[in-house]
Amino acid sequence: MSTADQGVSAMKYTDDEKIGLKVLLRELDAEPMRMVNRTVPELISESVGRLFVKWSRQVDRDIAAGNGAPLPCRDLGRFEDIMQRWLLRTDAFLGQYQYELVEIIDWLLLAGAEHHAWLLRVDDQGRPLKLMKCGTVEALYNESQKAMRGRHSPRKTLKDLTRADERHVVDLGAGYTVVELLTPDALDVESARMRHCIGHGAYDANLGHPGFHFYSIRDADGQPWATVATSPRLVDDVPTVVVRQFQGPRNSVPEPHIVELFNNALDDILPDEMPSTTSAPSARSVGRF
Structure with missing residues (x-):
């Protein structure tokens, strides 16, 4: 020692x-x-x-x-x-x-x-x-x-993902893009790359439910800079999609220019409307992944 x-x-x-x-x-x-x-x-x-x-x-x-x-x-x-x-x-x-x-x-x-x-x-x-x-x-x-090592199934990496796992959403400018994470494998890979806990099954149950979306903001080299999660919420009795979490690597505060680019494109990223009823699970009241 x-x-x-x-x-x-x-x-x-x-x-x-x-x-x-x-x-x-x-x-x-x-x-x-x-x-x-x-x-x-x-x-x-x-x-x-x-x-x-x-x-x-x-x-x-x-x-x-x-x-x-x-x-x-x-x-x-x-x-x-x-x-x-x-x-x-x-x-x-x-x-x-x-x-x-x-x-x-x-x-x-x-x-x-x-x-x-x-x-x-x-x-x-x-x-x-x-x-x-x-x-x-x-x-x-x-x-x-x-x-x-050897006790778990090999974890997926970015190379293992297909178009069924991720979907390009919008170009933000300055070389940044927004990618939607669609499957548990996509969440696991994002978790490993960003060193937070959006993976490991913690959010899998929300995938595919109205209002719940997970996005990765990436640079021109495909490196993630921030992860964003949305959830449904009633705003003035109107079902609305809101940004629930916005985290950088290791749940750090995202770079201001990343936040600004995302906010400027919010209308192009979030769904246009929400259904009046939803079977989605309750949103998690946490401040980080």
Whole structure:
């Protein structure tokens, strides 16, 4: 184990950070995972949770050095203020690493369910060495991919998609185009390219229902710059299609010029009308994929 990784594994949490860790585990809904294996929440805490605290400390250092703006926080009483701050940090962390965390937690659940041998190789505090050697989310993600290799069907790539999966919608100008994503395979490929979670079946049920559309904004080389999702909504009692989510890579804020180009062509992109009734599932009230 490297010196850097030893430093990570030996880190101690402050009382404040312990609250943050509890907030993260709650947001990940870790406790019910004990039904798979009673240690899964601890595995998540020792891996994702530890790296969340490390990430949070870097946020504090950046703010202290003037390299980052403080995350917004309401002026509440002490405990409420602490909880609000950790909720905001958890949301930012999950937004940045959501794609990787889906894979990591799937791996930990499988390891717990199948009692993988590496769970028994632990340090002097009973923590699995395989997890403690990982000093970044990317390192954890790579471990998950090595472990899951061969267990899944090969994932589709852009080369595997056909005109049945994607449809050209409109040219935006400046070399950008809008492509509609029509199938689960198209959503999975977009998810892998953009490092967010529009794939993995999360939105498949909405495909083909009136008002639900998924678009990819791409440059002249076919590289995606933003993913857009629409959903049906009643506006003044009139069924209308609205933009529900508009996200850049890793659920980042899209570049302003991308947003402007898309908005300028909105009338050419969105359907002209909505049916008065629809069997579509309820829209998800989330701010990111």
